Amino acid sequence: MKIVKNAYKNLKKNIKNRIRVIKRDHLVREYFKNNVLFIAFVITGVLNSTILRFLCMHSLENYLSIKAILADTIVVTTIGAFGYLFKPKDRFAYYFGFCIFLTAICMINSVYYTFYTSFASVSMLSLTQYVIDVGDAVVENVLQIKDLVYILSPLALLAIHLRLKKKNYYKKVDLKSERKKKMLGTLSFSGLLLIIFLVTLTSLDVSRFFKQWNKEYIVMRFGIYVYQANDLVASVQPKVNSMFGYDKASKEFNDYFADAKERPDTNQYTNIFEGKNVIVIHAESMMTNTIDLKFNGEDVAPNLSKLAHEGMFFSNFYSQVSVGTSSDSELTYNTSLMPTKSGTAFVSYYNRDYISIPKLLNEKGYYTFSMHANNADFWNRRAMHKSLGYKRFYSKTDYEIDKEKFVGLGLSDEEFFRQSVDKIEKINNKHDKWYGLLIMLSNHTPFSDVEKYGEFPVDIKETVTNEDGTTEEVVYPYMEGTKLGNYFKSMHYADGALGQFIAGLDEKGLLDNTVIVLYGDHDARLPKKNYNRLYNYDKETDDVLDEEDPNYKEYDSYQYELGRKVPFIIWTKDMKGTKLNFTDTNTMGMYDVAPTLGNMFGFYNKYALGHDIFNIKENNLVCFPNGNWVNNKMYYNSQKAAYLPLTEEPISEEEIAQNNEYTNKLLDVSNNIIVFDLLNDEKNKELKEVIDNK
Ligand code: GP9
Ligand code: MN
Numbered sequence: 243m244k245i246v247k248n249a250y251k252n253l254k255k256n257i258k259n260r261i262r263v264i265k266r267d268h269l270v271r272e273y274f275k276n277n278v279l280f281i282a283f284v285i286t287g288v289l290n291s292t293i294l295r296f297l298c299m300h301s302l303e304n305y306l307s308i309k310a311i312l313a314d315t316i317v318v319t320t321i322g323a324f325g326y327l328f329k330p331k332d333r334f335a336y337y338f339g340f341c342i343f344l345t346a347i348c349m350i351n352s353v354y355y356t357f358y359t360s361f362a363s364v365s366m367l368s369l370t371q372y373v374i375d376v377g378d379a380v381v382e383n384v385l386q387i388k389d390l391v392y393i394l395s396p397l398a399l400l401a402i403h404l405r406l407k408k409k410n411y412y413k414k415v416d417l418k419s420e421r422k423k424k425m426l427g428t429l430s431f432s433g434l435l436l437i438i439f440l441v442t443l444t445s446l447d448v449s450r451f452f453k454q455w456n457k458e459y460i461v462m463r464f465g466i467y468v469y470q471a472n473d474l475v476a477s478v479q480p481k482v483n484s485m486f487g488y489d490k491a492s493k494e495f496n497d498y499f500a501d502a503k504e505r506p507d508t509n510q511y512t513n514i515f516e517g518k519n520v521i522v523i524h525a526e527s528m529m530t531n532t533i534d535l536k537f538n539g540e541d542v543a544p545n546l547s548k549l550a551h552e553g554m555f556f557s558n559f560y561s562q563v564s565v566g567t568s569s570d571s572e573l574t575y576n577t578s579l580m581p582t583k584s585g586t587a588f589v590s591y592y593n594r595d596y597i598s599i600p601k602l603l604n605e606k607g608y609y610t611f612s613m614h615a616n617n618a619d620f621w622n623r624r625a626m627h628k629s630l631g632y633k634r635f636y637s638k639t640d641y642e643i644d645k646e647k648f649v650g651l652g653l654s655d656e657e658f659f660r661q662s663v664d665k666i667e668k669i670n671n672k673h674d675k676w677y678g679l680l681i682m683l684s685n686h687t688p689f690s691d692v693e694k695y696g697e698f699p700v701d702i703k704e705t706v707t708n709e710d711g712t713t714e715e716v717v718y719p720y721m722e723g724t725k726l727g728n729y730f731k732s733m734h735y736a737d738g739a740l741g742q743f744i745a746g747l748d749e750k751g752l753l754d755n756t757v758i759v760l761y762g763d764h765d766a767r768l769p770k771k772n773y774n775r776l777y778n779y780d781k782e783t784d785d786v787l788d789e790e791d792p793n794y795k796e797y798d799s800y801q802y803e804l805g806r807k808v809p810f811i812i813w814t815k816d817m818k819g820t821k822l823n824f825t826d827t828n829t830m831g832m833y834d835v836a837p838t839l840g841n842m843f844g845f846y847n848k849y850a851l852g853h854d855i856f857n858i859k860e861n862n863l864v865c866f867p868n869g870n871w872v873n874n875k876m877y878y879n880s881q882k883a884a885y886l887p888l889t890e891e892p893i894s895e896e897e898i899a900q901n902n903e904y905t906n907k908l909l910d911v912s913n914n915i916i917v918f919d920l921l922n923d924e925k926n927k928e929l930k931e932v933i934d935n936k
Pocket of ligand 2: 527567568569752764890
């Protein structure tokens with residue numbers, strides 16, 4: 243009896259389940275049947291974006307990026323949801339219009355990518371010169387079938403539409419309230435997807451989204467549509483910023499430079515390098531604390547240390563970057579201006595007039611160039627290097643790129659330098675005087691390509707003698723396996739590449755009449771606790787010393803800020819042992835480089851915000867984009883309104899107030915120069931006349 247009962251129960255359950263499945267299938271089928279156009283619109287939109295990623299970035303991870311597919315689906319379903327506001331007969335026009343629009347985005351980017359290995363930017367396309375460039379590109383590229391594949395989307399939508407029309411699909415009546423319900427239902431669905439998407443974002447995704455320097459990354463994580471919308475906002479923002487406040491900005495500019503000198507002050511270094519060739523090395527993430535730092539007697543950075551010991555070394559030098567990191571460094575180095583308060587100058591204000599080192603050297607008959615074996619559009623360098631006056635920018639497409647030779651973000655520094663030496667040799671044969679900036683890449687966060695850095699243990703090895711007289715080696719892990727430890731390994735690699743570069747140049751006689759200038763673009767951007775282990779390691783516990791321990795060295799936020807120093811070195815082959823071979827310990831910032839070099843090479847920028855260090859000496863002040871500042875006497879934290887004294891000298895409230903005012907004014911003027919394009923003679927004729935007639 244029980245068996246029959248159970249069998250009956252099971253049967254009932256099975257039938258119920260079956261009915262549920264049929265009902266569900268029926269519902270799904272019904273949904274598909276009634277929403278064919280919407281579904282086709284979503285599928286084609288997402289597919290096009292996926293194809294674009296596939297054709298451009300060629301790796302499975304890139305084109306099947308779930309995050310990008312999710313983001314594309316959110317965008318397309320949200321647009322599609324509003325289609326329900328239209329009556330069925332008008333709905334096709336809505337979907338078709340948007341389908342063409344989304345297809346155009348994919349096509350333009352596809353063409354653009356072929357030529358620039360990067361995704362298109364609205365602000366670039368609005369520049370006539372770029373329109374011409376891309377226009378030519380389109381013509382030459384017309385035969386590339388891959389760019390036409392996207393058209394299949396609107397064609398498919400059209401075919402579906404014609405079929406539906408034939409089947410009298412559009413004759414169906416649906417009530418306004420029903421349409422609204424459908425729209426809200428679809429919007430809630432995309433809202434749900436949006437929540438899932440936001441939850442899966444990492445802090446790296448968010449920061450790269452806002453910084454916008456790595457377009458490929460944004461497309462890979464956010465899809466092409468979000469990328470384009472983000473780019474549109476970024477292109478409009480500078481225009482909005484520069485719409486209001488010109489009068490106030492120009493007045494402040496006028497006051498600030500009222501006493502600026504027409505000619506620079508001279509000193510014992512004036513014109514010492516006039517006419518010499520220049521190689522500037524943008525040393526990615528190189529920090530001053532690696533100079534002379536050793537593990538088990540081995541130097542972390544023997545070549546960098548050698549340059550510092552043989553040349554002019556500025557040991558108290560800071561980069562002054564904001565969110566634009568590398569690009570901010572380049573901006574400040576080249577122009578002696580500070581990074582902008584919002585956005586980055588390289589991305590948002592690349593079309594302003596800048597007075598820069600290459601422009602001033604161009605005027606002196608130099609051939610100027612820059613080299614970076616990475617994508618030319620990273621940090622928008624293709625456009626910005628032109629604005630800065632570099633006559634030629636050698637980027638990824640100018641180098642033989644062998645993936646086997648990648649370290650970190652791209653082509654290894656060794657390979658980059660090796661190929662660059664040949665290029666420099668050719669330039670040297672062609673040009674009388676030349677100036678080149680070489681941007682390194684390998685020593686870039688997250689320093690995780692450890693197996694490619696080569697052997698460089700960052701542990702502590704000690705030989706101990708046992709009671710019986712035998713010896714053995716004891717190894718303490720120390721920095722092994724830590725991020726900072728990996729940074730030192732990466733530094734050691736990059737330093738090796740630097741050494742090979744100098745040797746390569748020398749071999750070809752390219753150092754004979756050349757000055758090498760090296761700056762660290764910013765610190766390694768690693769958390770404070772990493773340094774605590776470096777300075778307070780306890781071998782016995784393999785941990786950080788207790789704060790109570792007499793050997794404990796305080797590494798607080800001030801120490802951390804002061805520890806972010808980067809090297810600045812001016813070196814020539816024959817400087818060692820001469821009076822030009824010294825260490826200058828005065829506080830110096832990236833904005834002081836252009837005026838200091840200007841004095842040595844014979845160029846002058848009246849609107850520089852920094853100073854020639856040999857004129858200002860111990861009175862220099864270095865301000866940071868966040869309002870903090872440092873001088874020989876103290877480091878001031880503007881957020882906490884607190885400071886760390888650096889000498890025994892008394893500090894008055896008055897000098898703090900003065901320095902704060904100086905910093906705020908400087909940051910305002912710098913920002914205004916860039917946002918309102920105040921160095922553009924054409925736009926500011928009147929303004930310049932007022933200043934020049936003073
Ligand atoms: C990109 C490279 C890195 O090409 O210069 O920039 P960063 O992340 O250091 O700003
Ligand atoms: Mn950098």
